Amino acid sequence: MRLSRVAAATVFLGFLFSTGAALAQSDDTAELGPSGQPVPVPSVKLIAPDDADTGFVRRFFGRIAARETVDLSFEVGGRLVQLPVVEGESYPVGTVVAELETDNFERAVARAELTLRQATRDQDRASRLAASNVASAVRAEDAQTARELAEVALNDARDALKDSVLRTPFDALVAARLAANFSNVEPGQPILRLHDMSEIRVQIDVPERLFQSGIPPEAITFTGEVAQRKDPVPLELIEFEAQTEAIGQTFLVTLRLPDLKISTLIPGASMTVTATVNGDYTPPGRPLPASALLLGADRSAKVMVFDPDSDDPDSGTLRLQDVTVISAAGTDLRVEGLDADAELVGAGLQMLSDGQKVRRYTGLTTGE
Template sequence: MITKKLVIGAAVAGCIGLAAIAQSTTQEETPAEMALKPVKLMLVEEAEATLTRQFFGKVVARKTVDLAFQVAGQIQDFPVIEGTRIEQGALVAQLDLRPFELALEQARLQKEQADRTVDRLEKLKGSTVGQVAIDDAVTSAGLAEIALENAEIALEDATLLAPFDALVASRSVENFTTISAGTPVVRLHDMSEIRVEVDLPEVLVQKAGLAEKVNVLAKFPSSATEYPLEVRELTAETSAIGQTYSATFGMQAPEGLSVLPGSSVTVTATLAQDDGGIIVPASAIAIDTDGSTYVYVFRPTGAAEGSLTKAMVTVEPTDDGEVRVVSGLTPGEEIAVAGVNELNDGMQVRRFAGFGN
């Protein structure tokens, strides 16, 4: 019985020993098979340095005029309707022409009478008529001619015609109103070209003056299309509030797009800059104890594995919160862009390909 118990005990002890050896072997293999640290990388590219800003502007007419009669009278014909378009030379308004026609006929008769008087006195010259009387008659004939011309001009001024293809903005008076000379009767907009007014900050104006290429686009609420704009005017003085300059841009009115003065428009201005360099996120830059800046460049050793190399760089901030690398990087290299404070020079890592990996 004792012998049997000893055999069983030895067998159990042997099993326990084998299990311990197997466990020890497994624990020694795990460190060698540990996974490499995943690192998010970015391909370094030489990007075109541009400055883009967006503004809200308003549509204005190429020119706006308030038409008025240069003579007094009663409006007899006023066919234009607010909000409609009229062609150049179209009738805008007309006064009652009868007083002007009568005045013209009277001036014509007075001119004829003055001419006859001069002819009669010329024939009697030297007998019963002196030179003074003839000179006075000639002067009266000249004054009658001027009065005739004034009557003709007054008759023409009694009719208002559109000076250009126009949009009728508003009528200031009603038909059959008696008005004095110079009283505005209608406001017209010249919409042959769409004008856009925008207030620009002085920084953008200064940079735009030095840039070789400035691209300005307009987008209207009623259309998804962006239309190129050209500079027409730029005020030489800043506004009292905001230190901005008023700029006026122009574009030809495209077919199918109907915009009215006062309409809102979004203007996007993009200008190329000569700053150069490579733009990287601020998270890619690490700061050394002496204040110098550096990045970690990824050197591939396999399909997804590689090592990190510390590279000193010279940087400067950009307007949009990113960092411009002036020197120390070459386009085509890959750099770590996240968790750089947890990385080390020469560290073996693998590409971060997503949380599923």
């Protein structure tokens, strides 16, 4: 029994010695927690320095729009007998897209022609009688007026007959049929909605603060992302509405696309528009998300700079640094006082401390 106790004490001392050696060895690489166990080195997501040549970049949700969208209607009323169009199809300029029953209009033209002939005969008779002093000159003038009115009535009847047929005023894409065939329509009632696709445009809503930032339009390069093309599509600024939207206080800006033969680029389709400001007009400072700033009670701002180890660039030490926060347009946070190559912690600064050892987050591992 005595030998077993000595052996047990020897084993226990050996265990303590080995544990102490292990703790002493790990003390160089990690801090110890309250339990005496090594604390794992935390991983942090870092923000790399921005490329100075990229400029000030903003992305907008854009909507494809036609150069013009119109609702076609008849200037006269009648029974619709022809509507030979298909929604979503394109038709060249001058194509007949709707037609009214023309019997009434043709009879109106015939009546107007007969009335004009009679008025012409009456004018000739009255002129001869006035020349021979048989009738007064006033009667001859009234006959001339009646003839001129008959000419106007004939022109109106012919215009009404012509207006009973609708033709496309441009190379048109049929957006919607707004009336049913064989129905009675009134003058001015919309029959078809057409898109003028001779020029494809994209519209974006720009916030007022960005719109009034003072950056000239020629200093901004616009590009659009189209699913059918690998490279971005260059866009050209065309116009903007000189009034804000009722909701959101934004300005509607219209851009023009190049001539792309893509069937899915129809009004209402979405497009991501990127606006890049020339480097000469890029606001000062470095843009940062709010999560990368540590704000004090005295309105001071600090960031945590990652200083990598010389032997392992994925491990390093954190360093608190004071910065100056600026916001030229009031829409983003930019800071001054950082080195050009400084890497910063992007989030979770409240859980970290100055001088703490961390490692760069490069993705989840099996241990995490």
